[in-house]
Amino acid sequence: MTQPRNILSRTCVLAAALLVFASAANSQTVQERLATCLACHGENGQSNTPLTPSLGAQPAFFLSIQIFMFRDKIRQVPLMNQMTQGISNNDLKALAEAISKLPAPVPKHAPEDVNAERMAATRTLAEQNRCNVCHGANYAGGENVPRIASQREDYLAKTLREYKANTRRGYDAAMSDVLHSVSDEQIGDLAYFLSRLR
Numbered sequence: 001m002t003q004p005r006n007i008l009s010r011t012c013v014l015a016a017a018l019l020v021f022a023s024a025a026n027s028q029t030v031q032e033r034l035a036t037c038l039a040c041h042g043e044n045g046q047s048n049t050p051l052t053p054s055l056g057a058q059p060a061f062f063l064s065i066q067i068f069m070f071r072d073k074i075r076q077v078p079l080m081n082q083m084t085q086g087i088s089n090n091d092l093k094a095l096a097e098a099i100s101k102l103p104a105p106v107p108k109h110a111p112e113d114v115n116a117e118r119m120a121a122t123r124t125l126a127e128q129n130r131c132n133v134c135h136g137a138n139y140a141g142g143e144n145v146p147r148i149a150s151q152r153e154d155y156l157a158k159t160l161r162e163y164k165a166n167t168r169r170g171y172d173a174a175m176s177d178v179l180h181s182v183s184d185e186q187i188g189d190l191a192y193f194l195s196r197l198r
């Protein structure tokens with residue numbers, strides 16, 4: 001990945017500043033919070049912000065767990081820890097419900113620009129590692145398991161590397177176990193494959 005770690009669009013930085021300000025006043029409604037979240041994550045469910053995941057069509061339960069883990073600093077990402085500070089359990093569920101109803105993201109790459117051989121080889125690799133068993137035949141997830149089809153390639157690669165290095169704490173140990181036998185190059189292939197899945 002060649003992208004610098006800290007590029008966030010201007011809207012996002014502004015959104016972050018506003019959220020910090022508003023949460024000090026502690027008077028944000030769920031709808032107001034949601035607008036702040038989607039300034040970075042994409043209003044239509046699809047993120048255009050580097051290293052920031054698309055959230056459209058993620059299972060509500062997965063979203064609730066991740067927001068809860070950010071709020072309680074179990075999953076440590078300072079930006080997201082800040083964003084979720086002081087969210088009540090009820091608001092957290094309402095946010096997750098609203099976000100899960102956004103449309104699923106669509107791959108940015110035109111089908112003719114996709115390397116069919118690399119896709120086929122990586123599909124086999126994914127099935128050998130049982131990615132499809134937990135994430136579903138079409139990788140749309142369910143319950144506590146996230147949707148990974150058509151997620152951003154940069155985020156997929158980053159987060160898979162973090163599970164492998166045990167720097168991303170999951171709700172359970174499933175992912176660090178799975179990635180134990182997956183090489184860094186294979187992580188690149190998996191990110192390529194998943195981000196282009198339609």
Ligand code: HEC
Nearest residue numbers: 012013015016036037040051052053063066067077080083
């Ligand atoms: C300033 C930009 C920004 C704002 C505002 C923001 N996020 Fe995030 N969010 C991020 C980034 C960057 C990540 C990736 C963190 C990482 O690297 O693990 C993230 C990760 C997440 C994830 C994890 C998703 C996954 O697939 O792993 C969830 C859920 C989430 N954010 C929800 C929210 C909610 C809810 C709000 C509003 C309360 C919000 N975010 C506000 C930038 C932002």
Ligand code: HEC
Nearest residue numbers: 129130131134144145146148169170171172174175178190
């Ligand atoms: C045993 C079930 C299981 C298997 C097998 C599995 N996963 Fe997962 N995966 C999960 C669960 C559960 C999570 C959420 C963990 C957490 O709380 O962070 C997850 C999270 C992820 C995420 C994070 C997505 C996001 O938006 O934050 C990615 C990417 C991912 N898995 C890719 C894969 C790939 C690629 C494979 C195959 C190499 C795979 N998974 C195999 C259960 C599984």
